[in-house]
Amino acid sequence: MFDPKKIRRDFPILSSRVHGEPLVYLDNAATTQKPRQVIEALSRYYKLYNSNVHRGSHSLSNQSTALFESARDEVADFIGASSPKEIIWTRGATEAANLIAYSYADAVLCAGDTILVSVLEHHANFVPWQQIALRKSASIVPIPLGADLTIDLEKLQQLLAKHQPKIVAVTHVSNALGVINPIKGITQLAKSFGATVVVDGAQAIAHEPVDVHELGCDFYFFSAHKCYGPTGIGVLWGREAFLEQMQPWQFGGEMIESVSFEKTTFNTLPFKLEAGTPPIAEAIGFAQALTYLNSLDRSAASLHEKSLRALAIKRLSEIEGVRLIGVDADNVGILSFSVDQVHHQDLAMMLDQSGIAVRSGHHCTMPLMTYLGVSGTLRASFALYNTEEEVERFALCLKEAVIALTETTSEHPEAHSAAIAFISPDLPELTATLQTACSWQARLAALQQWAEQLPHLPDTLRQPERLVRGCESHVWLYAEQTDECYWHFAIDSDARMMRGLAYLLLAAFQGKTSKEIISFDVSDLLSACKLNQFLSPSRTNGVYAMVDAMKTIAKSTPTDLAFFGNKI
Ligand SMILES: Cc1ncc(COP(=O)(O)O)c(C=O)c1O
16 A cells, blocks of 8 residues: 555655744645655765766776666656667756757747647746747747646647647646646647647656657656756657757767867767766766656555645635635646635745745746736645645645634725825834744734735836836835935735735835935845744745835936836
8 A cells, every 4th residue: 555654754854844843845846855765876976986977987987977877778768768869868847948949949940930839838848939939930829728727639729720830839747737738639639730749747757657659749858856856957858860850059078079170070869969067966866766766656656646636625625715726637736726815925924834835926837827817826736755644734724824814804995095105114113023023923923913004005006017026926116205315115015924024124214315225234134033034035035126126216217217206
């Protein structure tokens, strides 16, 4: 029987605590944790075999080359490649997509050609196509989804017939929703119209059996770190004939055959597409991750992940206000949802304080979020080491967070008055409150209370041109300057925690001169208030984005700025 509790013992990080609570790691779609076997393989390599590969003239180099090349063999076996020559090491899925775009698409695309890309795509399998299309005067046409949020084969067929695309780029599994696309059907259709099919396997490789020849695609790529392996390495698989046709995209050592001042000739596959010293330890670590996976009952693991998702769906459906997205579709164990009246970032932050790691935001799928009509979602993604107890704890903490955040919601329409209110909270008082707060709950409560006290901006000012760039939630900023050169700011946000933080920043910046604003060090403020450890990277980025926007205003000619109102 598949026993996640036994498997957990292989993952040292899973017994750690976060904010004093046991870690519940449900951000596996971002990156999976690493088993002891992988960590030890990395360490063993550096302790026993570290040396450069291929060009060495000593035994250590022979050993490390043998390990490195056998890692390539292992990957080739894992995905059913015809030969290790078809396995190109990259830095990750993103680099693999860029490599196809620059070395393959650049050569085959002509002005007027079309690339079909599904609306589900991660930016890694979207932006490279958009950019190459721009360069080649080709166009990108979105493939829409069916009711189950997977690629709709009927609509795909119509698009293929209409546009006769050169390339069709699709994801095997959606990172935002977890839905599994019918890749075999997609490739059969697309190839019957003569298109080259590129499949992003970043979210599939750890969960679904992958046989590239059975799938029938031309390129398939993924990152090791989403499959229990190290960061910094990924794989591009391509049919040998396609890879042969591709020109190198980076030049240097390893990828050459001979070099003279007159001419350089290139190495054979796979080396001609791998310039420079490769990620040797990472390749060896990744092979160990695949060996580890192969030692488990993979179909039982996949069923286990799906059953955790089913349990999460059941529990979350019982929470008022929760809207699950893509519930019915077959799925690898990723659950995306939103909660009425509560910002996903606020929820993620509260869950983090209970040791629960989930992801909130657009998940690098902004076209999909637009398609779904949401600004972002909360995403819980399960791996083979997660347990039912963890799902229960996640659901319970989520319920408590939703209640806490909806009880005090300030999003009443009448709260949006027509007047702009410039408030000046007392900085020493706020700092002291945070400094003396005995726990994260107390700090959170203070921020929530300040969020309540922050006046909303009038709707006429909550407009796109006043949005602060670099914040994952919406933050609107308005500024005015008095004749005595003092600045007055008003800030609003759709996320509770950002409003609380904006309140604190207003205490620091309100009524100050340009010089005072520019010289203010916000990192000192965050550490004085003990917020530097408490805030997630995305929240910290949000704080710095607000500060940068206020500093930019203070530095620039007011009339140039969208944030700027009239002189008062
Ligand atoms: C579906 C998908 N494609 C591509 C990527 C990019 O992977 P990496 O950042 O490892 O290059 C991700 C990462 O989240 C993903 O989920």
